[in-house]
Amino acid sequence: MASNFQEMTPMHRDILRNNRAFLIKNMEPMKLLKHLSTTLDETDDEQIKAQSTRGERSEKLLDILLRKGQNAFDEFVKALREVQSQYLAVTLIEAGNNWRRNHINHRDGEGGESDIK
Numbered sequence: 001m002a003s004n005f006q007e008m009t010p011m012h013r014d015i016l017r018n019n020r021a022f023l024i025k026n027m028e029p030m031k032l033l034k035h036l037s038t039t040l041d042e043t044d045d046e047q048i049k050a051q052s053t054r055g056e057r058s059e060k061l062l063d064i065l066l067r068k069g070q071n072a073f074d075e076f077v078k079a080l081r082e083v084q085s086q087y088l089a090v091t092l093i094e095a096g097n098n099w100r101r102n103h104i105n106h107r108d109g110e111g112g113e114s115d116i117k
Contacts, residue, residue: 008066011103012073015095016062027080027088029057035079039072040064 016023033045040048044064051057065072073092080089 006070008068008070008072011096011099013066014099015092016066016073019091019095020062022091023062023088024055024058027058027061027085028083029054029061031083031085032061032076032079035082036075039068039075 029048033040033048047064048057048060051060065076077089077092080086080092
């Protein structure tokens, strides 16, 4: 049986990694869980809830999201909006816009060295 699983895009992985400390410091993972039901399964949910602190739960959520498929990032941004964390969602969207600009400029030879890893 062939799998239809598609990995998260490199852009979305980079955005989550580059904004990891900011997200860990500012997001409320317990509020996000019910809004991520199409991305997270019961085991994911339990692993996040098992963490002792909000920061550890945030770290676990991000670790799990990075392993999820192509739609996980968009669902995460939507969940942030739904729990009134608009500024976090906007930060990720702006990071995506910057990522695209940097890669287009780099591809066209206008951007010099790219700092995206």
